[in-house]
Amino acid sequence: MREITLSQAVNEAIAEEMRRDDTIFLLGEDVAEAGTPFKILSRLVEEFGTDRIIDTPIAEPGFAGIAVGAAMTGSRPIVDLMFGDFLFLVMDQLCNQAAKAHYMSGGKLNVPMVLRTNMGATRRSAAQHSQSLHALVAHIPGLKVAMPSSAYEAKGLLKSAIRDNNPVVIFEDKLMYQDKAPVPEEEFLIPLGEANVKRDGTDITLVAISSMVQVAEEAVDRLSAEGLSAEIIDPRTIVPLDEETILKSVMKTGRVMIIDEGHQSFGVSAEIAARIAEKAFYHLDAPVLRMGAMDVPIPFSPVLEDLTVPTADRVFELARQAIQGEI
Template structure:
């Protein structure tokens, strides 16, 4: 199969879906002539014109709100937040408007809106350009949340997002755009709520998401050399959350580590740990361990950022501890 980058896979998803459905339109800062800061929307303005690739002022509350209005009137907007950190600026429109509109109206409206953004650290962007915030969106009812870790999922999940009738927060990782992987040419989607088993194993269940999946796989290879057989699960979406795949894996391994780049405190790891002890306590032979970013603003300097964010070594350490 051909290999393309994560960014190319995303662009293909947008392009193919825009071709399929004329109601899909894009809004965001610098997404037209410039093609987006990570070049995901490159070429789409030329192909679809300014009525469908709408460049916006730096005005997140305004254009996310406008996207809500577009979605409520028959369009299927994709609003791009250049950095996840800017979601706070648009937070009322995301949390109070898009997420609740259908429920508050007793089902009279739907809001088919995709908010595409990218998050994560590792590039020295410091505290206002490096956050990982999936837990915040996961907490608020009414939003679906997807975080692809590879080009195949990026394309397949984005297509699912664009076909969904609900607000979807679609979270990319800034250090994944140039990663390559196999992506079929023919049309396919990746359903929400189905985790992927990236590597089968019998000793430890290692749950992860987004770029941390790459660290998890690296840690699993290192653990294998020490005779620890790790099963790596990529959540792919946090809403809906595929608890079943985790529990099935635990029945075999009886040990669980959750690794993510978001802060430890109330991260998705905390939720998974709680769910597992509610639903699968009897399968646990050891305390659940979490590997996560420290509970500090993401620092700038390389030596500090490397410590603040979890890497393969931190995950390997947790794997060793959970089987010890």
């Protein structure tokens, strides 16, 4: 199978969907000729024109709100939010307006919009360009939240998100834009709410979100070298969450660690851990473990920043201790 980058996968997904459906348009800062700072959207404007690939002023609440209204009235907008950290700027439009319109109207108004943004530290971008804020939006009923872990997921999830009749927020790990993965030439969709069993294993389950799947894979290779077997579950979307696949795996292995790049406290790892504790407690042979980003603003200095995120070394060590009864 051909391999393409995550960036190309996103570009392809948008182009394919826009060819299929005229009501789709995309708006955000520097999305047209510039194709975003990460060049993810390069050349889309050449095919679809500035009428459908719309450069906006630097006004995140404004263009997010415009997308909500467009979505209510027959369009299917895709919002490009240049950095996930800018979510704080659009919270009213996303959480008070988009998320609630369908419910508050008793099902009359739909908001079929996608908000694409990113996450991920270690790009030496400091505290306002490095956050992983998916837990914030996952907390709000009415928003779906997708967390692609490779180019394949990025394409399949984005296409499903564009076709969904609800607001969907997609977090792409900005450090993965140039990572390649096998992606079929022919069309495919990945349903929202279906986890992927990335690796089969027997001694521990690693629930890994977004780029943490790569971290988990590296850790699992090292565990294998020591004769230990770990299963990796990639939830792919955290709302809806495929609880069944996670619980099934935990009941098989009896041990679990959740790995997520959001801040650990009050985060997605806490939610998944709580559900496991409630629903699979009697199947556990070890405490439910989790590893998130440190509860600090992401520092600039590389030596400090590298301490804040989960690493394969730390995942390996904690998983090994759990399996060998040292915790």
